[in-house]
Amino acid sequence: MTVHVRPATPEDVPAAAAVLADAFTDYPWTRWTVDADDHGGRLRTLFRLDLSAVAVPFGRVDLGETADGLVSVAVWIRGTAVPADVWARVGRATTELAGDRAAAAAEAEAVLAGRRLDEPHVALASLGVARRRQGRGLGAATLAPGLAWADHEGLAVHLETSAEPNVRFYRRLGFAVVDAVDLPDGGPRTWLMRRPPRASAAAQGTSSVGFPDGRDR
Template identity: 50%
Template sequence: MTLDKIRPAETGDIDSAADVLAAAFSDYAWTRHTIAADDHQRRVRDLQRLFIERIGLPHGRVWVADGPDGVVAAAVWTTPDSTGIGEAFAELAELTPALAGDRAAAAASAEAAMAPHRPAEPVWFLATVGVHPDHQGKGLGRAIVEPGLAAAEAAGVPAFLETSEQANVRFYERLGFTVTAEVQLPDGGPTTWAFRRG
């Protein structure tokens, strides 16, 4: 693995980080279930871009990994010490049905199914993380997640995440997470696991 660095993201990284996350999530079970197949890649990219721009950078923490040709991985966390995040999520909620398209109802029911399994107490929430497919299998997944884990641990706050890929379960367990829920999403959706660390 050759990396220049893993660093906090800046505004100028929004588009490249969104491109990376869109590539990483193009065939992800959750997004396939909750975002329309029509122009799917563009919809996923627009959603990731909105999340980075409206939630991650102003209200949370975002890290990116630089490779020889630019950003190759990104991790977006929400944190308990941000202000105004409720309003930001409300604004995002108004925009997401259009991006979900004909999967908007499925997206809403998936969120409702996961809501009871999300922590009520303050946590660092790994909202989205991805490595460009051309750079997977090189240890970047662990490397891009570790700054957030260290920050959460330093703050004395648990970390939380969800995944809809069985292959990710063991990966997150090796990072010290424990499965707290295994949920079969309604409307033919995928199994989704909730995890907590700390």
Template identity: 50%
Template structure:
């Protein structure tokens, strides 16, 4: 059940600092980030990456939902960032020079990790859950599910599949509860994390 006094809404550019802070906190110890982002200044690097992808990709080319909670800094406790089949993200946004600076000495590992999961990504247009995170002190209160559901509802309304990747086995069970199935698995090279690629078929509407 979602915690009391919480509300989910579409994000605006004014939310970007709080979104970046929320996702940086949520992904502080996430295996994928620990493998692909340099250790020095790690939290700030993760914050910069999450800000970049939300500001440059999620807001203009997809959907970003936030869950508000009065107990969270700046009021935001959870975030979900999607890209959608309706828009095409310019390829150059994924290779911008500042990204290498954010990844630091792990930039090559970040490229290798992306290449490891790329074969399992859907060829048909799909809703892509780029990132979802809940502030650690607000986890276990239903906010992850609450901020996930609007994207799934829109995908269903369009008759579109949804896709995501996770490097935490605990997340596999969470996403399975919401209709996702594992459609591929990959080991990131050189001792990197294991990744699960998951797809959700559109649910009947009406």
């Protein structure tokens, strides 16, 4: 299946949020940290918030499209590029949307925060493929431009995943597990993974769309 990957614009946010919400419907992390009541609606709102307030203006969002339309979304974030007041505003809204799982979400975040690596990097914040299109190589294709950009810039890539099949998927793309955490009170195991920059790609200068000019490059 042929997929065309392009950068997202603000107008793409509702459709991209819908794809991510669909992809994360049964994901262990979101099931643990987001209220089950209107779970799908909460996810769509959370992803719209993250995309519109953080990822599109301060990061990078790549969209995968086929003849059927939008099918995949990759979200990349440089945390130091996002103003503190934006993080604070998003954090308050995220807590409200988490509903009765807000305390569990805060505890999970606190546990992981102390284990994240401290080095210049880009974070793969989310990768989602519409459930009806999973297993066809669309995820890897959607990640390719962002990974090439990170290589060109000489940046490691970090990610966290709470689904063991994802660990195998990311290993095939050059990531390695650097830590694994069982979240408190029966929460899902979460793997922290890192991919070092590949010098060969950087030497070729294979950069496509990067982060906004002047944003912590």
